Amino acid sequence: EAGVAQSPRYKIIEKRQSVAFWCNPISGHATLYWYQQILGQGPKLLIQFQNNGVVDDSQLPKDRFSAERLKGVDSTLKIQPAKLEDSAVYLCASSFQGNGYTFGSGTRLTVV
Amino acid sequence: AQSVTQLDSHVSVSEGTPVLLRCNYSSSYSPSLFWYVQHPNKGLQLLLKYTSAATLVKGINGFEAEFKKSETSFHLTKPSAHMSDAAEYFCVVSDLGGGADGLTFGKGTHLIIQP
DSSP states (O other), rough: OOOOOOSSEEEEOOOOOEEEOOOOOOOOTTTTEEEEEESSSSSSSEEEEEEOOOOOOOOOTTTTTTEEEESSSSSEEEEEOOOGOOEEEEEEEEEEESEEEEEEOOOOHHHH | OOOEEEEEEEEEEETTEEEEEOEEEEOOEEEEEEEEEEEEEEOEEEEEEOSSSEEEEGGGGEEEEEETTTTTTEEESSSSSSGOOOOEEEEEEEEEGOOOOOOOOOOEEEEEOOO
């Protein structure tokens, strides 16, 4: 079974620029999550999708972050404009009815 | 609301000695509890999970954890540490209230194995 695919693996941008990350979950997994992991901390949930609907986005900084999953499969997370404190690894995960979560390898974002 | 407290930010043990990583949780519903491991520059790997079946959960690589509801604890143990166990360990809780079952991670415990 193919894992959760994320791209790019690394991204360096200047503050105030915009950036987008892409995630393709495991086939058949209706639930998709985006997490932010700042260096030295545990991952923090940003947003949870069930198919193409948002279940939980209570911790998403909506003034600059947005995410979509238009067809209920792959998803895009965008930051616009980026701040220095957005430097982190962005992890995508998917699950099938909550029975186990599979994480992607993540995208490491550096904002300079 | 759910939360996790990992009681030690760093744990250092000698190779071949037991490992104990401590975790306390708080949850409004019947929680699912997990331990994940993250090796440097690697992805998150599931070690084990508790989902209201047996309270003693066995995982991969010789790890196990015991769910103690009265103490709201879910400590991770291993009888004999190996050098390859050196990594960051996360205790994680998920409660299924309202359909939002996103994981809440602790801050992590860095496990150091001394030769």
